[in-house]
Amino acid sequence: MFNKIFKYDFKFVFRLWWIYALITAGLALIGGALLRGIIEFITANIDNFLFYILAFLGFFTVIIGLCCFPLAAVIICLVRYYKNFYSDEGYLTFTLPVKRTSLLNSKILTFLLFEIMSVAVLIIDIYLILVIGIKGFHTELANLLPMLLDELKEIWNPSLTADVIIFPFLLLASALMGINLYYLCFTVGSVISKRYKVLAALGIYLGVSVAMSFIQQIISSFTISNLMFTSITYTEFATNGAEFTIYLGLMTLLYGGIAIGAYFINLHCIKNKLNLS
Amino acid sequence: MSILECRSLYKNYGNKRVLENMNISVPAGKIIGLLGPNGCGKSTLIKMICGLLVPSSGEIWVDGMPIGPQTNGIISYLPERTYLSNGMKVIDLIDYFCDFYRDFDRKRAMKMLQDLMIDPASRLRTLSKGTREKVQLIMVMARNAKLYLLDEPIAGVDPASRDYILQTILQNYNPEATVIITTHLIHDIERILDEFVFLGFGGEIVMGGNADDIRGQYGKTLDELFREVFKYVQ
Numbered sequence A: 001m002f003n004k005i006f007k008y009d010f011k012f013v014f015r016l017w018w019i020y021a022l023i024t025a026g027l028a029l030i031g032g033a034l035l036r037g038i039i040e041f042i043t044a045n046i047d048n049f050l051f052y053i054l055a056f057l058g059f060f061t062v063i064i065g066l067c068c069f070p071l072a073a074v075i076i077c078l079v080r081y082y083k084n085f086y087s088d089e090g091y092l093t094f095t096l097p098v099k100r101t102s103l104l105n106s107k108i109l110t111f112l113l114f115e116i117m118s119v120a121v122l123i124i125d126i127y128l129i130l131v132i133g134i135k136g137f138h139t140e141l142a143n144l145l146p147m148l149l150d151e152l153k154e155i156w157n158p159s160l161t162a163d164v165i166i167f168p169f170l171l172l173a174s175a176l177m178g179i180n181l182y183y184l185c186f187t188v189g190s191v192i193s194k195r196y197k198v199l200a201a202l203g204i205y206l207g208v209s210v211a212m213s214f215i216q217q218i219i220s221s222f223t224i225s226n227l228m229f230t231s232i233t234y235t236e237f238a239t240n241g242a243e244f245t246i247y248l249g250l251m252t253l254l255y256g257g258i259a260i261g262a263y264f265i266n267l268h269c270i271k272n273k274l275n276l277s
Numbered sequence B: 001m002s003i004l005e006c007r008s009l010y011k012n013y014g015n016k017r018v019l020e021n022m023n024i025s026v027p028a029g030k031i032i033g034l035l036g037p038n039g040c041g042k043s044t045l046i047k048m049i050c051g052l053l054v055p056s057s058g059e060i061w062v063d064g065m066p067i068g069p070q071t072n073g074i075i076s077y078l079p080e081r082t083y084l085s086n087g088m089k090v091i092d093l094i095d096y097f098c099d100f101y102r103d104f105d106r107k108r109a110m111k112m113l114q115d116l117m118i119d120p121a122s123r124l125r126t127l128s129k130g131t132r133e134k135v136q137l138i139m140v141m142a143r144n145a146k147l148y149l150l151d152e153p154i155a156g157v158d159p160a161s162r163d164y165i166l167q168t169i170l171q172n173y174n175p176e177a178t179v180i181i182t183t184h185l186i187h188d189i190e191r192i193l194d195e196f197v198f199l200g201f202g203g204e205i206v207m208g209g210n211a212d213d214i215r216g217q218y219g220k221t222l223d224e225l226f227r228e229v230f231k232y233v234q
Helices: A002-043 A049-086 A100-133 A137-155 A158-192 A197-223 A225-229 A234-239 A242-272 B042-050 B090-100 B106-115 B129-141 B159-172 B186-192 B211-218 B222-229
Strands: B002-013 B016-027 B031-035 B057-062 B075-078 B147-151 B178-183 B195-199 B205-210
Touching: A002 A049, A002 A100, A002 B090, A049 A100, A049 A158, A049 A197, A100 A137, A100 A158, A100 A242, A158 A197, A158 A242, A197 A242, B002 B042, B002 B178, B016 B042, B016 B178, B031 B042, B031 B186, B031 B222, B042 B057, B042 B075, B042 B147, B042 B178, B075 B129, B090 B106, B090 B129, B106 B129, B106 B159, B129 B147, B129 B159, B159 B186, B178 B186, B186 B222, B195 B211, B195 B222, B205 B211, B205 B222, B211 B222
Parallel strands: B031 B178, B031 B195, B075 B147, B147 B178
Antiparallel strands: B002 B016, B002 B057, B195 B205
16 A cells, blocks of 8 residues: 555655756756856956846856755645645545555655655756856866866775765765654644644744754764864865764764654654644 | 444543543444534544544444554545545546545446536536535445445535435445444434434433334434433533
8 A cells, every 4th residue: 555655645746846847957958058158258258247247147046946946845745745644635644544654654755755856856957057058068077077086085084984984874864854853843733733733833843953953063062073163174174084974973873863753753643643623 | 243343432632521431332234323412522433433533542443353544444434524635636536546445436436426417537626615525425435335434424515415415325335334424414314314323422322223213112203302302402
């Protein structure tokens, strides 16, 4: 039954998401053209104030539009979660012959997949802007890459190896924490309030965010404070990065722990504390 | 064998006790009216049977199984509210029910839609509230469920629609199944009931039994009897 519920969740989000994805592709094309125009005008020393103003404004709008894209995916997933679970649709969702665990897992997997897909689309969009906007982009990249790799070889150390290994886990833990916290806030908001579920969810999320940043600051003050508050070069930072590795490890554990905790609290509420209107 | 059993069932909302030590055994193959004044716990009981609410204590067994996904597979539930997603087409809804319920009869659903001249390609948001409610009733009654739970199916609809709803229930329910109908509009449904239960506040079973026997015994309709029993409660 998980496959079936996942199919419907995925279809619902995809139905809106692909339109936004297409819009961002269009924006990327416009952004690339604007960037090319700006570079060409600057190279040719053309002094056209109106063009520069409009081109920069246009380019800025494109960048804002692209940055909003992952946010749009988040909003679509949250709307799906809220409507499917806590609006009147919940009367159908929770009377399907499907385990509550499957219902929640499907929502989490859908959210995670669309976050990854949105980031992938964003990377492609940025690539498009650069390819269109910068003449001979690939040649410049081919020149730049060996230099970057040489520099990386110079500063490479065991600590950086550990960082590279930990980083994907940190990203995954951070994404799962975000998803589970969003969902938990909606669930708790629905449990404590029948009329103002969304408002209650927002309030809870605000409180959780403040608490999270407080914990994060405590951890960083014990681990990377000397790296953050002293002026050091990138090379020094990278070569003395054991503290940074510990910080990354602790944050991964913290995010993972919160994700797991939020998941089980949410599941408990969905199983035992449903508060449909 | 009973299709539904509630044993020592309690339900509290905070400090307020809605159901207190309720014990009920419902036989298979009957149409049963769960009748009681507003706020006596009819909908709460139905929601607990569907798994939407968890009892404070006690047990509920449906067809010998505790409440869970398996029991949801044999219960067809019509809530008071319209639970359909407005963005869906009627045909998508039929596919959805086919996907999740093995006992869903697609042909029967299409036939009922045709009888009501509802275009399966139409989106639910384009239909009137009354038509959406009818679509929901069709989805519920197109299943060959073992237990139908119909929570206030005729509340808030005009008399002609009430007749249609009751006719749909009678024509389409699986004859081996049990139908539990909650309502306080007894006059309209009493002709279709085999059995009835008068539920008082706190889930107390004030009176119950075979509808015809009681009518014969008291020389009154269920509606008249209900008014007499709950005269002071309202």
